[in-house]
Amino acid sequence: MNHKSSSINLDNLRHSCAHLLAAAVMEMWPKTKRTIGPAIENGFYYDFDFGDAKIFESYFPKIEDKMRNIVKSWTKFERVEMDVKNAQEMYSDNPYKLELIGEFSKEGQKLTVYKSGNYDDLCRGGHIDNPSKVLQNFKLLKIAGAYWRGSEKNKMLTRIYGTVFPSKQDLDAYLAQTKQAKKRDHRILGQELDLFSTNPLIGQGLILWHPKLARTRNILEQYWREEHYRRGYQLVFTPHISSMDMFVKSRHLTKYINSMFPVMLHEYIEGESASDYHSEEVLKPMNCPNHIQIFKSRPRSYRELPLRIGELGTVYRYERAGVLHGMTRVRGFTQDDSHIFCTSEQVISEVRGVLQLMKDVYALLGFKDYQAYIATRPAKYLGSLEMWEFAEKSLKNAASAEDFDYKIDEGEGVFYGPKIDMKVKDSIGREWQLGTVQFDFNQPASVETTEEEIEEFWNLKTFKKLFKTKAEAAKYLKKLGRGFNVTYIDNDGKEKQCVMIHRVVFGSMERFFGILIEHFGGAFPVWLSPVQAVILPITDKQLGYANKVLEQLKANNIRVELDDRSEPLGARIRDAQIQKMPYMLILGGKEEQAGTVSVRARGGQDHGQIKLSKFIEDIKKEIDGKTNT
Template sequence: MQVKDARIGRRPFYGGIEMTFFVDVSGEKRVEGAPMKALEALQALGFSLDGVVAAKVDGVSVDLEATVSGGVVEPITADSPEGLEVIRHSASHLMAQAVLRLFPGAKLGVGPAIKDGFYYDILFPSPITDEDLPRIEEEMRRISQEDLPVERVVLPRGEAVELFSNRGERFKVELIGEIQDDTVSIYRQGEFVDLCRGPHVRSTGVLRNFKLLSLAGAYWRGDEKNVMLTRIYGTAFHSKEALDLYLARLEEARQRDHRKLGRELDIFSIQPEGPGFPFFHPKGMVILNELVDFWKREHKRRGYLEIRTPLILDRSLWERSGHWDHYRENMYFTSIDERPFAVKPMNCPGGILVFKSSTRSYRDLPLRMSELGVVHRHERSGVLHGLMRVRCFTQDDAHIYCTPEQVGEEIAGVIDLMRYVYKDVFGFPYKVELSTRPDNYMGSLDMWNLAEDKLRETLEATGTEYKVNPGDGAFYGPKIDFHLEDSIGRTWQCGTIQLDFQMPEKFDVSYVGADGMEHRPVMIHRTVFGSLERFLGILIEHYAGAFPFWLAPVQVKILPVKPELGDYASNVDQVLKGWGIRTEMDWRDEKLGRKIRDAQVSKVPYMLVIGGKEAESSTVAVRHRVNGDLGAMSLESLKAVLDREFRPR
């Protein structure tokens, strides 16, 4: 409520016209009266303008030059999330202006701010390469030094169409054609004009700390039937220090790139004959098998029963499940005996058929069925990315069938499993999101509200901190998503818990209750790794290829100094293999220093150097990839050291 006796002053603006400004009981700073600029309102309210790039009026972001007639006015500073978005969106305009100066025939698509940066999709007269980016960036700096005012102009739709038609900007004309309002806003800076809602910085001189990063192809409007544009990625920050820190993190990420390390460490490859279908090499299979063995042990311990369902199933199944209507564009199809079939994109419909294969009693519930199911999903070639975005992957699914009364306890058990795997085993910090009903939801609103309430209640009962992600649930039910944070601060969405009242209804799934009547179970979908392949990619980057001992493809490298020490070295090798240790022998006729360096580059946890002295004393000289020389040890002492290495229980 506005409290007039809290008024703190009146100041003249616009040639003597006064604006009233005051603070209400909640502490909000408000203005009333004659129109004024947002910048002047902030000054009148006593805000410092240092680092301010835009303003909020009643919670809506506006330019500093926007006219304010009244309301709660707040500053948006350059180092805030909203301020960085303004800076990055403005930097995309700066880049587009530089491109048009250097490539006059270029046509502009869209150029939004995104997480950690911005991009602009542009149709160039002729292809550009990464070598052109420094030249564009240099032109951006020239425009920044010109300190051109950035002006917002509102035009009738017809005038805007004429303006961009005269400039040959056909993509902008197409966008205006889809705007429902009678007017549209554009932004001018010097000779540059762009269609945009804003807000933006006051002048190009504000933009100093930016960097162009890479090029990619992007279909106009994301439709592969449309023309391919060139997408230029960049980033911008409020300070040089923040930009330098981000670029250093990018370089660290580049060094950790799982595609690069996967090739160097001989873990996996992507072949031209199988785009989006990874090939796993022997060392990659060691890691995958260790993950699978751990997964199976842990699920058995927690009362899960493992199943396997077919890769290809009749089209009618996918029509019944709703995937045909909601997911068809992501599926692959085939024909067998003149019947239409689909390659499964998800495991759940097949799992339901297993449940329905027998009459189930309430005494069987909760029934936890787990499956390491290979699924296929069609992804556009432009979004394929190593192991992170593939067309074939192994989903570590489980489906829990339970009574409504058991839902809370079962979800709590899954949350505990996630905590153990992410935090205790792999050491990932993580955050949790509750994703609610999407626009294309299936089923009744009452059932959705009930499902969302169940998830919310369980999160709160288990003391799990979470935030709500509105509208991002699956089409058949709300979900809880787990976002892991890796060693350099990036987040990855992996595990999910989905509460589903719809599938049991569509498949007429039931159990016999204590009353002898049929009842509908609740179905809980969940994954821990999410995708085995993607989780491996995350681990490669998280550990920079230096896997913990229990996952390392080669745990111990044996380095005999001379060939004649081969008999003793082979004996050591056989003893370690008997302990279950994965070993590798370096028989090369190389200097010891070279062998040690190569083992370090291969990121092997332990190296055993065997010289004449070690052979005579039946010892080994032990080196650790991080701690260096650990000294000479007997094999019994070495076993004690290796036994102390972490292994999941």
């Protein structure tokens, strides 16, 4: 949705609406204890402790009426400074607010209360100017349980979600979109169309790809591989587990530890661990160190650069169970990953190459609308200021050269380098972050281990298990150092450090397929459909002809099924529609005599009787053209 037309700050609008919700709740259930009410993506929520009162979504219309009534008297949000003692008195019966007051005052912040009409709330600010006018187009969406401060040790509160937009039009569009999204939910379609599953025996966040979706993935991967070879990438395979040493050197084991599965300590295997090195394995959370080792497998000359190493590389990252979601948030996934090793002179053309690839791939899959965001240097960073400036400038130049109307995410870069993130809109207008082009100043370098880093490692439980003393751990860490020293020999005979760029186009196959299922509403275009046509003989008399048609289609590499169940034709047509089959070929006596097929398309269009040879010619054209219908 486009909010550019409005000058209202959406976060402020949404947070203001959370105040309004709380005001209504406090009037309707005066014993309620309020907590916090932030703006979130697409709306806001407010967490309440309702005590013994039970709240249901069926109350929403009444609460919304109350909100509409209250807001009439809200001409502004008035900021009132307050000392700790007054604030504590004001919230003497609310342990949640008292906890917050205690923390704010410890941090030395001024306490502020915002008044609007008869309502006031402890708050740090961030409101709109004219609530009675602007705060109109809101809707309460759902109720959920939420622990106070997200911790299971605390009390479960009642969270009410809502949304609000500057105009009724925007609100209606958003509500229509969420309704659409519900129908397209990939977790539901995944089951209905027999695409994928998860299983507690395998573990949460680990996807089983069923034959149909696996077929589609194979086709998309085949396209991916061909496209990469064509663009000068070299594709590789690397192991799923790696020695811990590698991720010590890369520093993932400290910087990324919360996202990694635990180190596989060798409690059952003896004699594998040498005294100086530690071969205990980890599941790789990233492919980069492996690709670096392929680059480093022999000395490299400037003549070999740029070197683009690519892999559909499977990685494993620990995510809390609470955030796992279908295929889009998982613990094991395959990245369409590549690492480009090049000289600084080659950077702009390399980034442009990646952006071109993204444009082509997104267009092919019907993602017409995308936005590039360039994330710049954060407060804490590795590498020199000079490197950062060079890299940021290169990203901007490359994006401009490719006609990307980019936006800047100030200070949002990762500590080891700036990046471009591509946010892509799907067919119902939702934005998804897909591709990334990311500089890396960390891994190609070669730096001695610092005392601070030794301390960081020594704080890990694994290190206390592996080493008897901190000195022993320090010796190991110093021997390994940080970074992989990724270099090439330049034409002046000198060894120089490579520029290293990480990039993905889809992100991960799992997440991308979750998005793709929703984007297409489960109806993959013909070239990606697991089954492209289904043959429906009207009676058993046409079985012989049906088998002939089946063989001919198969001989032409068309993915086809024969539905010869003794169900009535109407029921079989309905099933084919539910399964979102691109084409149904209906065969009766007339068709058999004429050597034709009666073609019905997924959308319901009746193409009538067509010569079998003509149908084959047409569908092949559609498949080869990767037509996006």
